[in-house]
Amino acid sequence: MAAVTLLSTTGLCKNFDGLRAVHEVDFELPEGQVRALIGPNGAGKTTLVSLLCGRIAPSAGRVRFDGRDISDLPAHRRINLGIAYTFQITSVFADLPVAENVALAARRRLRGAAAVAEAVQAALQRVGLHEPPEQNAGDLSYGHQRLLEIAMGLAQAPRLLILDEPTQGLTDGEIDAFKALVRDLSATTTILLIEHNMSVVMEVADQVTVLNFGEILAEGTPDQIRADAAVQAAYLGTG
Structure with a gap:
């Protein structure tokens, strides 16, 4: 049986004074999945997360959560629906x-x-x-x-926990504990993980979405992403 889509976007865009930060992103996150969002610095990851959380409004496109259009809801209303998030900079x-x-x-x-x-x-x-x-x-x-x-x-x-660079500043032992925590949480919580530590991504993610220049470059399992030539050239540095 196909998994229920918990979060999705259609044609999602965000421009800042002519700069195209996020462009035409169509994204689906099934309920119960651990999804990693990766990409080079400046790829638009934090902007995309801010659009999902309601911290900023889209220039175009829609966001849906559990079948409901939440594109116009402010951040605190989205929290009440079951979306929790942590920032790249501690808050x-x-x-x-x-x-x-x-x-x-x-x-x-x-x-x-x-x-x-x-x-x-x-x-x-x-x-x-x-x-x-x-x-x-x-x-x-x-x-x-x-x-x-x-x-x-x-x-x-939360039904959806969004974590932006959660392992930044953690020791190796704390990172190992974080990996175990994500595996434990995945039984009851859908997780979207923005992370630069590729060992964390490859060990805990069910699926990986790669963002580059504000657009989705690739999606797949960790092994598929590791083997993707376009991803290697743009991000992993092995192309």
């Missing part, structure tokens, strides 16, 4: 404690202090963040702020 509340950062995210869907506290503890444990919950988020290392962001996303129990 934690530096002056608030670690636990309160996660609690703010959990309160989007939960009522009651006990339920929120339980969700906070579960999310922090799941990402392997063991710093004292009362410690200010701004005092964490950059890599651990990334883990805190993921915990904030998980506390929302």
